[in-house]
Amino acid sequence: MTTTETLQPTKNLRNLYLTRTAVQFLWAAATIATAATNPALAAALLVLYPLWDVACTLYDLKTSSDATSATTLYINAAAGILTAIGIGLTAYAHPQYAVAIFGAWALLAGLLQFVVGLIRRQRMGGQWAMILSGLQSTAAGVAFVVGGLNGKFHIKDLGGYAIFGAVYFLIAGILLSRKR
Template sequence: MQNHFNGSARSLRNLYFVRTVFQALWAAAVLSTASAQPDVASILLIVYPLWDVACTLYDLRASRLTGDARTSQIINALLGSAVALGIGFTISSKPAYSIAIFGAWAFGAGALQLVAGLIRRKQFGGQWAMILSGLQSTAAGIAFVLGGLGGKLHAKDMGGYAIFGAIYFLIAGVLLSRKLSQALADPIQG
């Protein structure tokens, strides 16, 4: 049981740190290309949900999730795949609609992240950063949907969205590292 906790917690911690780096790099790329190279920014818009799908699939495999946690992750992977296709089909003809699609994904993925954070809180403790991240993602998703449907291109706002996500993942990774250290120091209570 303890080995399963340590293995799952380590995998999750590593995933959080990798996601931190990716999101920071993605945000920098979006912010630097949004105005000058909109085609590059468009590709980045498709890449983001696909990256989330890859992370979700890794999490499913590494954490050996069951029940509601597994179901929410599977739904998240399917949602991210569908959104990447939707963005791909609309990005050149209706770029504002692709922003709205991204927003719908951010809303749905945020809600699912909130559920996962609440479930994992029982398993690993903490997870408040992931819970806040889920709440922030749902709020940003609503703003992106409304803005996109209103014709606003939110590329710079999306960079900010990813930066906040990176901060939340970093905090969650640090907190999980502390929990792992405590479990190793006191295997009976960990």
């Protein structure tokens, strides 16, 4: 593989990570700001979050030359679509269930991100932040499932989850920039 063939997927992934950083910070701010005053908007934002992840995953699949993680990414995209549907069906009537559904998705997506991070670490490096992010997402997912089902977590609490994810994406983007 030539240097150009190696650098383009790294550049694409870096750009994706940095874009995800910005969008996740904006999403978190909007969710935290609107959850108490406009629950309908917060619920809509909650539906959009996994769909944003699906769009990012599809972009990753399109621009990545990493066939070894493709199955994992397809599973992640399918899970995100199912999650958005589940949240859409529950967010307005039973927001605690929407939080629990989001948590189940965060748990699965975290495990998948962990696997993709391990695979990519060997090929391109700069993935330790994604590996840690996957582990953190898995743990947060468990907390959201339990907390959502027990009425202890609210949609606004998911803003912190997005902020942590944004920081991990920022670190990974910087690491990939340095690698180039």
